[in-house]
Amino acid sequence: xxxxxxxxxxxxxxxxxxxxxxxxxxxxxxxxxxxxxxxxxxxxxxxxxxxxxxxxxxxxxxxxxxxxxxxxxxxxxxxxxxxxxxxxxxxxxxxxxxxxxxxxxxxxxxxxxxxxxxxxxxxxxxxxxxxxxxxxxxxxxxxxxxxxxxxxxxxxxxxxxxxxxxxxxxxxxxxxxxxxxxxxxxxxxxxxxxxxxxxxxxxxxxxxxxxxxxxxxxxxxxxxxxxxxxxxxxxxxxxxxxxxxxxxxxxxxxxxxxxxxxxxxxxxxxxxxxxxxxxxxxxxxxxxxxxxxxxxxxxxxxxxxxxxxxxxxxxxxxxxxxxxxxxxxxxxxxxxxxxxxxxx
Amino acid sequence: xxxxxxxxxxxxxxxxxxxxxxxxxxxxxxxxxxxxxxxxxxxxxxxxxxxxxxxxxxxxxxxxxxxxxxxxxxxxxxxxxxxxxxxxxxxxxxxxxxxxxxxxxxxxxxxxxxxxxxxxxxxxxxxxxxxxxxxxxxxxxxxxxxxxxxxxxxxxxxxxxxxxxxxxxxxxxxxxxxxxxxxxxxxxxxxxxxxxxxxxxxxxxxxxxxxxxxxxxxxxxxxxxxxxxxxxxxxxxxxxxxxxxxxxxxxxxxxxxxxxxxxxxxxxxxxxxxxxxxxxxxxxxxxxxxxxxxxxxxxxxxxxxxxxxxxxxxxxxxxxxxxxxxxxxxxxxxxxxxxxxxxxxxxxxxxxxxxxxxxxxxxxxxxxxxxxxxxxxxxxxxxxxxxxxxxxxxxxxxxxxxxxxxxxxxxxxxxxxxxxxxxxxxxxxxxxxxxxxxxxxxxxxxxxxxxxxxxxxxxxxxxxxxxxxxxxxxxxxxxxxxxxxxxxxxxxxxxxxxxxxxxxxxxxxxxxxx
Numbered sequence: 080x081x082x083x084x085x086x087x088x089x090x091x092x093x094x095x096x097x098x099x100x101x102x103x104x105x106x107x108x109x110x111x112x113x114x115x116x117x118x119x120x121x122x123x124x125x126x127x128x129x130x131x132x133x134x135x136x137x138x139x140x141x142x143x144x145x146x147x148x149x150x151x152x153x154x155x156x157x158x159x160x161x162x163x164x165x166x167x168x169x170x171x172x173x174x175x176x177x178x179x180x181x182x183x184x185x186x187x188x189x190x191x192x193x194x195x196x197x198x199x200x201x202x203x204x205x206x207x208x209x210x211x212x213x214x215x216x217x218x219x220x221x222x223x224x225x226x227x228x229x230x231x232x233x234x235x236x237x238x239x240x241x242x243x244x245x246x247x248x249x250x251x252x253x254x255x256x257x258x259x260x261x262x263x264x265x266x267x268x269x270x271x272x273x274x275x276x277x278x279x280x281x282x283x284x285x286x287x288x289x290x291x292x293x294x295x296x297x298x299x300x301x302x303x304x305x306x307x308x309x310x311x312x313x314x315x316x317x318x319x320x321x322x323x324x325x326x327x328x329x330x331x332x333x334x335x336x337x338x339x340x341x342x343x344x345x346x347x348x349x350x351x352x353x354x355x356x357x358x359x360x361x362x363x364x365x366x367x368x369x370x371x372x373x374x375x376x377x378x379x380x381x382x383x384x385x386x387x388x389x390x391x392x393x394x395x396x397x398x399x400x401x402x403x404x405x406x407x408x409x410x411x412x413x414x415x416x417x418x419x420x421x422x423x
Numbered sequence: 424x425x426x427x428x429x430x431x432x433x434x435x436x437x438x439x440x441x442x443x444x445x446x447x448x449x450x451x452x453x454x455x456x457x458x459x460x461x462x463x464x465x466x467x468x469x470x471x472x473x474x475x476x477x478x479x480x481x482x483x484x485x486x487x488x489x490x491x492x493x494x495x496x497x498x499x500x501x502x503x504x505x506x507x508x509x510x511x512x513x514x515x516x517x518x519x520x521x522x523x524x525x526x527x528x529x530x531x532x533x534x535x536x537x538x539x540x541x542x543x544x545x546x547x548x549x550x551x552x553x554x555x556x557x558x559x560x561x562x563x564x565x566x567x568x569x570x571x572x573x574x575x576x577x578x579x580x581x582x583x584x585x586x587x588x589x590x591x592x593x594x595x596x597x598x599x600x601x602x603x604x605x606x607x608x609x610x611x612x613x614x615x616x617x618x619x620x621x622x623x624x625x626x627x628x629x630x631x632x633x634x635x636x637x638x639x640x641x642x643x644x645x646x647x648x649x650x651x652x653x654x655x656x657x658x659x660x661x662x663x664x665x666x667x668x669x670x671x672x673x674x675x676x677x678x679x680x681x682x683x684x685x686x687x688x689x690x691x692x693x694x695x696x697x698x699x700x701x702x703x704x705x706x707x708x709x710x711x712x713x714x715x716x717x718x719x720x721x722x723x724x725x726x727x728x729x730x731x732x733x734x735x736x737x738x739x740x741x742x743x744x745x746x747x748x749x750x751x752x753x754x755x756x757x758x759x760x761x762x763x764x765x766x767x768x769x770x771x772x773x774x775x776x777x778x779x780x781x782x783x784x785x786x787x788x789x790x791x792x793x794x795x796x797x798x799x800x801x802x803x804x805x806x807x808x809x810x811x812x813x814x815x816x817x818x819x820x821x822x823x824x825x826x827x828x829x830x831x832x833x834x835x836x837x838x839x840x841x842x843x844x845x846x847x848x849x850x851x852x853x854x855x856x857x858x859x860x861x862x863x864x865x866x867x868x869x870x871x872x873x874x875x876x877x878x879x880x881x882x883x884x885x886x887x888x889x890x891x892x893x894x895x896x897x898x899x900x901x902x903x904x905x906x907x908x909x910x911x912x913x914x915x916x917x918x919x920x921x922x923x924x925x926x927x928x929x930x931x932x933x934x935x936x937x
Contacts, residue, residue, distance in 0.1 A: 289802050291794040298791055301780035308739055308769060308777055309792050309845075310760040368782060 119364030123381040130388030151270030157379040160357040162327035166320040171226040177351035178234035183207040183332030188250040188342035208329020216318035251341040262337030284372040363414035436461035436631035442491035453655040469652035514599025516591040526576030531558035603634040692716040701745035703735030706908040713884040720895035721888040723905035729888035737769040738762040766852035781831035836863040854885040892921035
């Protein structure tokens with residue numbers, strides 16, 4: 080029986096059979112993975128084309144005004160969806176995103192009405208969102224309460240706080256024009272909020288894909304126990320997802336104030352479901368099987384195109400409900416199937 | 424050498440013709456045909472990626488076949504149409520690698536569900552007393568120490584496995600074909616013997632059995648016939664009695680494989696890991712010193728504390744007493760992160776639960792322990808990461824299509840190599856390995872042993888916990904044996920044999936003979 084030689088393992092054993100196996104194992108064709116990644120984008124394009132050509136909507140759908148509204152009015156949902164995305168990477172649901180954004184907007188609007196400068200108000204909004212995130216983080220990681228329950232609970236409490244502060248009334252009046260200009264005007268024909276969205280999306284993309292933090296989050300989402308055993312500080316990382324997500328929702332809140340010139344205390348629920356849906360749907364495109372930034376944007380605008388088109392066609396609200404519900408199920412179904420493809 | 428299966432015994436119990444399955448460009452099973460004589464134990468042997476697990480899944484209807492046919496009990500079924508229900512109806516009984524038992528239900532309930540079912544009376548009411556009686560009979564027949572009313576989860580993994588197997592065998596002997604996918608994985612020696620003995624008895628009573636295994640010992644102990652697969656094709660079908668071990672391995676792997684053993688004792692190294700009075704969970708107090716250049720084995724029965732000892736050193740299990748010193752300095756082993764930074768690495772026993780990131784790519788799985796190293800000037804240096812990953816795949820002989828493939832697309836053995844690689848690249852001072860070659864074929868095993876030896880020669884030390892005494896006696900400089908959480912003995916290189924390890928593991932410390 081011979082011992083082990085000093086050279087590296089690679090040269091010890093003949094590579095003949097392993098090479099032939101390796102060439103036969105050259106797995107998925109790249110074409111198929113391209114199709115998977117962009118199928119949803121294709122759907123988006125198809126929907127766009129449909130409404131551009133359909134007699135009922137052709138004239139108005141492709142008008143500049145409509146496109147500007149299409150892009151601009153979905154920026155807040157998209158930003159809040161990005162806020163939901165981050166905890167979702169670790170398989171944690173944050174149901175307080177809508178409430179958090181609304182609360183941030185309420186605080187910011189009240190501050191603005193009382194004369195606070197715009198930059199300070201923006202900081203305030205983000206800080207409120209961040210604070211909500213910290214509370215969620217502590218409850219989920221320290222107390223060990225399930226995130227769904229925790230964030231549901233905090234969202235209800237926040238709704239109470241909003242009620243207390245606003246007595247159910249929308250906060251309007253003295254919102255500085257510098258802010259509302261950003262929310263309603265365009266740069267180079269593109270609504271200015273879209274640039275804010277681009278900035279937030281860029282930041283989140285960078286964080287998730289180009290930092291160790293992002294890597295650790297995806298590892299946590301893949302196998303939490305294994306993540307701990309490779310030295311990832313599980314609780315801390317999960318906590319940061321709620322904090323960062325909360326801050327992003329805060330940003331969404333102040334953008335909403337900028338767009339509408341007011342803070343609507345009942346915004347929470349209208350934001351929550353579309354934003355959460357878009358976050359889930361993100362796993363259906365761009366990086367199939369993984370929650371990702373590009374996928375969020377595709378999902379948000381897919382739903383936006385659908386709704387805009389239906390609206391212009393004068394469809395009753397129930398039609399819009401049917402379409403949204405079906406789109407969500409179909410999208411998530413697609414995401415699940417694509418996720419399964421990763422197994423041999 | 425090839426068996427003629429139908430001579431003298433009439434119709435074969437099972438005949439498979441032209442089984443084929445491809446995953447994309449990968450031909451996992453390539454036109455495999457064989458026949459099984461009834462009342463015999465057949466072993467399905469093959470290395471990583473040989474297709475044996477896929478073949479079993481095709482027969483079970485769990486994996487959709489591309490082509491092929493099964494002839495059993497006079498029925499001919501196309502494999503492409505196979506479903507679990509059809510397989511069951513045809514008489515194919517499976518016990519898969521991922522056991523489908525229910526830890527939160529009782530033993531009696533487990534024996535009924537997925538097995539003969541509950542005895543019911545009018546209106547579908549379950550006769551619990553009868554169910555319990557049946558369970559008791561099964562437990563006695565298979566000599567499983569358990570109570571019908573015990574929760575299955577309370578039994579150790581070995582006994583759980585035996586319950587899983589007994590529920591398909593019970594009351595259905597002689598019918599159909601029993602197929603077992605690596606039934607002895609993670610079972611300690613004594614229980615392996617028990618299980619093999621039971622299989623042998625069943626075969627003598629006329630039951631046809633097929634079991635998938637890596638362990639050649641089992642093939643020689645109990646199989647009448649060995650069916651060899653390599654790279655998805657049938658290589659040969661031989662009788663173990665007529666073939667030597669080396670020849671069998673060669674058939675399996677397709678080339679001669681050198682058996683690895685430790686040549687000589689460790690160069691006198693300095694103590695690198697000193698453990699004093701360590702108590703954690705079921706293990707302790709334990710005193711142990713590891714020197715540089717050493718491979719020390721940890722042996723013991725299931726539940727003796729092997730895994731717990733390693734986990735405690737790494738900080739994955741909280742320590743209630745004792746100290747750990749690394750290179751003379753005290754180590755705060757409260758969390759894995761601390762242990763990692765001190766220079767300890769840990770390859771866990773349960774890869775699926777504790778080590779694999781299945782959806783993440785190979786690159787990401789490899790660099791998860793060193794991500795910080797690639798982060799500079801605000802970006803992750805992807806090209807360097809990729810280059811290093813390529814190098815690691817080459818060094819560890821990992822067969823993979825592309826670096827961006829998910830880890831789950833790799834075979835078990837290759838996944839294990841990735842896990843080992845991700846730790847060894849850190850050049851740890853102490854390497855803790857828990858069942859490092861579980862589910863890995865002979866060639867890959869030797870590769871992993873070579874890697875461990877190499878690492879240890881560079882100045883680290885390795886602590887290997889394993890239920891495979893043969894493996895420990897081949898690669899370790901010395902082996903400590905645990906029983907009920909305490910060290911009951913240590914065997915040095917010169918006196919190291921698997922029999923001695925087994926004896927020490929089983930012996931009652933009070934009646935220890937000299």
